[in-house]
Amino acid sequence: MSDKTSITPKPREEAARYVHYCEHPGCMNWGSFGFAVGKAEPNWFRCEHRPEWKPRLAAANH
Template sequence: MSDELGAKPHYDLGPYVHDCEHPGCARWGSFGFAVDRAEPHWFCSEHQPEWKSRHEAQPRR
């Protein structure tokens, strides 16, 4: 038995465009960042935040 019986075809409408989340910027947010399973935040190349690697972000003892 097939899982596709009665399934409706999926039609893509094209790529999803994210706008930059920086206040006042209307450019395309091509850089998406998320921590764990949180919703990603999208930024353009000019406003992408400086992200630290996991080792840099850990506090030193």
């Protein structure tokens, strides 16, 4: 007995390019660093404007 249905992977859709602009006030450049907390939408910043994140232990002590 032959199974004529073969399992094939789903065709890959073309990935769209997303442009994320830096969220720093007054900056209109592309932001390459995305930061999110939990399941929240990410905030995008360029390297010069990315926020300084404290390590988890340092943040818990303040």
